[in-house]
Amino acid sequence: MRKQTSTNWLNEERLKATCGMAYTLNLIGDRWKGSILWALMEDERLRFSQLRDLLTGISERMLAKQLDELEEDQLINRIVHPEVPPRVEYELTELGHSMKSMLEKMSDWGEMHREKIENN
Amino acid sequence: MRKQTSTNWLNEERLKATCGMAYTLNLIGDRWKGSILWALMEDERLRFSQLRDLLTGISERMLAKQLDELEEDQLINRIVHPEVPPRVEYELTELGHSMKSMLEKMSDWGEMHREKIENN
DNA sequence: GCCAATACTTACAAAATTGTAAGCTTCTAT
DNA sequence: ATAGAAGCTTACAATTTTGTAAGTATTGGC
Numbered sequence: 484m485r486k487q488t489s490t491n492w493l494n495e496e497r498l499k500a501t502c503g504m505a506y507t508l509n510l511i512g513d514r515w516k517g518s519i520l521w522a523l524m525e526d527e528r529l530r531f532s533q534l535r536d537l538l539t540g541i542s543e544r545m546l547a548k549q550l551d552e553l554e555e556d557q558l559i560n561r562i563v564h565p566e567v568p569p570r571v572e573y574e575l576t577e578l579g580h581s582m583k584s585m586l587e588k589m590s591d592w593g594e595m596h597r598e599k600i601e602n603n
Numbered sequence: 604m605r606k607q608t609s610t611n612w613l614n615e616e617r618l619k620a621t622c623g624m625a626y627t628l629n630l631i632g633d634r635w636k637g638s639i640l641w642a643l644m645e646d647e648r649l650r651f652s653q654l655r656d657l658l659t660g661i662s663e664r665m666l667a668k669q670l671d672e673l674e675e676d677q678l679i680n681r682i683v684h685p686e687v688p689p690r691v692e693y694e695l696t697e698l699g700h701s702m703k704s705m706l707e708k709m710s711d712w713g714e715m716h717r718e719k720i721e722n723n
Numbered sequence: 724g725c726c727a728a729t730a731c732t733t734a735c736a737a738a739a740t741t742g743t744a745a746g747c748t749t750c751t752a753t
Numbered sequence: 754a755t756a757g758a759a760g761c762t763t764a765c766a767a768t769t770t771t772g773t774a775a776g777t778a779t780t781g782g783c
Contacts, residue, residue: 506713507710507713508631544763545742571760589627592702599698652730
């Protein structure tokens with residue numbers, strides 16, 4: 484829970500409201516979100532446990548939280564199969580898919596920059 | 604200073620090393636970095652005080668820190684004019700400029716997504 | 724000598740994020 | 754009846770980021 488009177492919160496809100504890039508970063512800038520989206524672009528549908536195993540090092544707590552937020556932002560769908568033990572799958576929404584070329588660009592730029600910096 | 608033995612730090616390093624997108628997000632994902640870069644794309648060269656005034660709400664402490672890191676990552680140049688009182692200007696490096704189309708894409712996507720969500 | 728101007732630093736506090744470990748639910752197979 | 758499976762949730766602690774306010778250096782003008 485964030486404190487909606489903090490300078491920190493106000494600054495973030497102002498930025499999101501005035502800058503499309505800041506807005507985007509807010510949606511995908513968290514530690515694991517990029518990787519989750521990336522995984523779902525490659526695999527179409529993944530279960531909670533599959534994502535957990537793909538994202539080396541993530542805790543269940545983090546994964547659940549990030550998935551929650553991505554769903555709230557309408558970037559992914561959560562598909563619950565009413566079985567026991569439960570089976571839940573995640574997939575990109577149309578909006579989620581619309582990020583694809585952007586994320587690819589970010590990925591390409593990152594690889595390029597890394598090389599340049601490492602061979603400085 | 605970060606603790607180089609924390610799980611947090613290890614997770615971040617692993618991600619940066621294996622995922623170009625995470626690497627990129629690490630460079631530009633901080634609260635104000637996108638806006639700083641954006642400002643420098645529009646204005647070519649800006650002084651410390653100009654940036655401070657453009658970025659409503661930023662503190663000098665934050666601005667100095669973000670500029671430091673951007674310089675270290677070779678995305679901006681710091682130009683010191685040996686005068687008193689001091690005059691310091693910042694501009695994008697070539698590498699910094701190479702982000703332009705990526706940042707535009709992020710900005711465009713953000714504006715688009717915001718509209719969709721607000722008219723849901 | 725004293726103040727103002729600019730671009731920072733610094734120390735400390737507050738807030739936010741992330742990690743760790745345990746627990747919950749619901750049915751099914753043993 | 755007991756254990757186990759999957760997908761979470763919770764409480765609490767550690768870590769990390771951000772904010773606040775004050776201070777520093779240098780020199781020219783009053």
